[in-house]
Amino acid sequence: MTSAGWTVPxxxxxxxxxxxxxxxxxxxxxxxxxxxNPALNAYxxxxxxxxxxxxxxxxxxxxxxxxxxxxxxxxxxxxDVISTRGIRTTCGSRILxxxxxxxxxxxVTRLEAAGAVILxxxxxxxxxxxxxxxxxxxxxxxxxxxxxxxPGGSSGGSAAxxxxxxxxxxxxTDTGGSIRQPxxxxxxxxxxxxxxxxxxxxxxxxxxxxxxxxxxxxxxxxTAAVLEVIAGPDPLDSTCANVPxxxxxxxxxxxxxxxxxxxxxxxxxxxxxxxxxxKVGAGTKLLESLGCQRVELRMPxxxxxxxxxxxxxTAEASSNLARYDGVRxxxxxxxxTLLDTYKKTRGRGFGAEVKRRIMLGTYALSxxxxxxxxxxAQKVRTLITRDFLEAFSRVDAIVTPTSPCAAFRxxxxxxxxxxxxxxxxxxxxxxxxxxxxxxxxxxKTEEGLPVGLQIFGPxxxxxxxxxxxxxxxxxxxxxx
Amino acid sequence: xxxxxxxxxxxAELAHLELSEAEVELYARQLDSILAYVExxxxxxxxxxxxxxxxxxxxxxxxxxxxxxxxxxxxxxxxDVLSVAPDPSQPYFRVPRVIER
Numbered sequence: 001m002t003s004a005g006w007t008v009p010x011x012x013x014x015x016x017x018x019x020x021x022x023x024x025x026x027x028x029x030x031x032x033x034x035x036x037n038p039a040l041n042a043y044x045x046x047x048x049x050x051x052x053x054x055x056x057x058x059x060x061x062x063x064x065x066x067x068x069x070x071x072x073x074x075x076x077x078x079x080d081v082i083s084t085r086g087i088r089t090t091c092g093s094r095i096l097x098x099x100x101x102x103x104x105x106x107x108v109t110r111l112e113a114a115g116a117v118i119l120x121x122x123x124x125x126x127x128x129x130x131x132x133x134x135x136x137x138x139x140x141x142x143x144x145x146x147x148x149x150x151p152g153g154s155s156g157g158s159a160a161x162x163x164x165x166x167x168x169x170x171x172x173t174d175t176g177g178s179i180r181q182p183x184x185x186x187x188x189x190x191x192x193x194x195x196x197x198x199x200x201x202x203x204x205x206x207x208x209x210x211x212x213x214x215x216x217x218x219x220x221x222x223t224a225a226v227l228e229v230i231a232g233p234d235p236l237d238s239t240c241a242n243v244p245x246x247x248x249x250x251x252x253x254x255x256x257x258x259x260x261x262x263x264x265x266x267x268x269x270x271x272x273x274x275x276x277x278x279k280v281g282a283g284t285k286l287l288e289s290l291g292c293q294r295v296e297l298r299m300p301x302x303x304x305x306x307x308x309x310x311x312x313x314t315a316e317a318s319s320n321l322a323r324y325d326g327v328r329x330x331x332x333x334x335x336x337t338l339l340d341t342y343k344k345t346r347g348r349g350f351g352a353e354v355k356r357r358i359m360l361g362t363y364a365l366s367x368x369x370x371x372x373x374x375x376x377a378q379k380v381r382t383l384i385t386r387d388f389l390e391a392f393s394r395v396d397a398i399v400t401p402t403s404p405c406a407a408f409r410x411x412x413x414x415x416x417x418x419x420x421x422x423x424x425x426x427x428x429x430x431x432x433x434x435x436x437x438x439x440x441x442x443x444k445t446e447e448g449l450p451v452g453l454q455i456f457g458p459x460x461x462x463x464x465x466x467x468x469x470x471x472x473x474x475x476x477x478x479x480x
Numbered sequence: 481x482x483x484x485x486x487x488x489x490x491x492a493e494l495a496h497l498e499l500s501e502a503e504v505e506l507y508a509r510q511l512d513s514i515l516a517y518v519e520x521x522x523x524x525x526x527x528x529x530x531x532x533x534x535x536x537x538x539x540x541x542x543x544x545x546x547x548x549x550x551x552x553x554x555x556x557x558x559x560d561v562l563s564v565a566p567d568p569s570q571p572y573f574r575v576p577r578v579i580e581r
Contacts, residue, residue, distance in 0.1 A: 099564060100563075100564055101564075102557060102560030102561055102563065102564060103557075103560070194535075195534065195535045196535070208534075209533060209534035209535075238550055239534070301524075303520075304520065304521055304523075304524065306517075307517060307518040307520055307521050308521065310514065310518065311518055311521075318495060322496070325496065326566060327565070327566070327573050327575055328561070328565055328573055329564045329565060329566070330566070331566070332566035332567065334576070335576070336576075337576060337578070338575050338576045338577075338578045339496070340576075341575070341576055342496040343496050343497060343498035344498050346495075346496055346497050346498070347497050347498030347499060347500075348498075350497075352503075355497055355499070355503070355507070356507060356510060356511070358495050358497065359488070359491050359492065359495060359497070359507050359511060360511055360514060360515075362491050362494050362495040363487075363491045363511065363515075366491065366494060373518065375531055376521050376522070376526060377518075377521060378531030378532055378533065379526035379529040379530070379531045379532070380521050380524060380526060380529075381531070381532040382529050382530055382531065382532040383524065383526070383529060385532060385535065417510055417514065418510075418513055418514055418517055421514075433535065434534070434535025459535070
């Protein structure tokens with residue numbers, strides 16, 4: 001885990017002391033990308049021109065002695081499903097290979113307004129559909145910890161970029177685990193805020209009722225700093241919650257003694273790697289040693305989450321991805337008729353997993369099956385959410401493993417899509433319930449592969465989640 | 481359950497996807513196994529449960545404040561939007577002929 005030691009506070013101190021300029025820092029990171037990216041494939045697109053222009057603005061502020069914005073000079077990467085004006089945004093898909101968005105996502109606008117320097121766009125599973133980054137049309141990303149293994153997905157490029165020191169922080173997106181699981185696999189902290197906490201404006205939609213933008217960094221403090229900047233109401237996204245954002249960074253050091261942490265039995269059942277079980281067990285013990293009170297929980301609908309998620313997410317995807325028809329943007333493969341153009345464009349533009357999910361979602365929404373699948377899943381979503389609401393009437397946070405296993409080998413799980421879906425077993429629950437969730441490193445396996453510990457908080461309880469994660473980090477939890 | 485080849489072709493038609501013969505065969509098999517898995521939802525009695533579209537509405541909305549009012553406002557993005565279209569013709573998107581003369 002290295003970003004050459006750079007963090008939000010250390011960059012700020014170095015800029016203010018004029019030990020480094022934003023331009024030098026940008027050059028250092030772009031050089032490192034040049035050197036290491038060919039092997040990792042974490043970045044798809046670099047935006048050097050835009051990065052230097054922003055770095056120059058920061059350096060001018062330093063020269064004038066202006067107060068610096070919170071993320072001044074921080075080199076960041078942005079997952080390639082998040083729109084950047086004039087910078088290619090492919091969603092890891094052939095269908096958007098040459099797409100130049102005509103506007104910036106709100107999260108991007110806010111990052112830059114806060115002084116961050118965007119280095120480029122990161123690789124991901126096509127349209128964020130995947131758990132290993134192997135569904136990218138531009139090749140898989142390699143895990144910087146173990147290059148023969150996946151970095152997790154779908155935000156694998158963002159996680160790998162930060163873990164390899166090719167960015168100080170990165171934006172990812174999480175629909176069923178796509179921030180938390182790659183965070184766990186690459187051994188870095190990563191947080192997904194409450195649904196609606198961060199504007200989705202400019203996030204290219206996969207499943208609108210589930211999609212969320214959130215940060216990866218190397219310290220909990222840095223994830224808090226980035227989340228604080230990108231969160232908050234946005235008139236451009238009608239589903240963005242109208243709730244003020246607490247000062248996550250300032251609240252980070254609040255004591256965790258006396259907090260009740262729920263341990264749901266359903267998250268420690270069969271199918272979990274024994275080392276993951278041992279490490280997460282040690283992690284929860286550490287939290288108890290900090291004065292947290294352990295509360296045994298039952299969350300009886302956990303086992304239905306994968307089925308619920310893969311119906312709802314694919315149904316929403318089939319609807320959202322209907323827009324890629326070769327008319328308004330992206331690829332067009334001409335056919336004899338308009339309908340033929342649609343079919344050819346979509347048949348050739350989309351990869352195997354995207355087509356599989358469109359098919360599944362279309363089936364679940366089709367006449368005669370809607371009630372049996374889609375409506376049924378929406379009802380079970382209510383039950384899963386109730387599990388969380390009931391749990392949070394008794395506890396302040398819920399602690400679980402992030403993933404049942406550590407990073408697996410490239411190609412190991414591509415043959416059976418259902419087996420790949422089951423890797424999301426501990427993350428999709430919180431996605432369906434809309435609660436905030438964070439993964440923090442929790443030691444390593446004998447092979448040196450990172451294990452992730454997941455912390456869920458109640459709706460809009462990001463501050464509590466971050467406090468626990470920070471206390472865990474300070475107590476040595478990352479290397480437990 | 482068994483997903484037939486005809487059903488797969490019907491869904492592909494609804495989804496406007498041109499599939500190869502190999503894809504039809506592959507998706508029939510894979511979708512069948514995924515649909516068999518999701519059958520487990522039928523173990524749950526949901527006759528008294530309201531469906532949930534998203535967390536900012538329904539039961540969870542009690543802890544989640546209301547959405548903002550939906551108002552329209554003018555924008556001037558036509559040129560920007562058309563600039564990324566495969567075949568623009570101000571102020572339209574051009575497509576193959578759909579009406580026979």
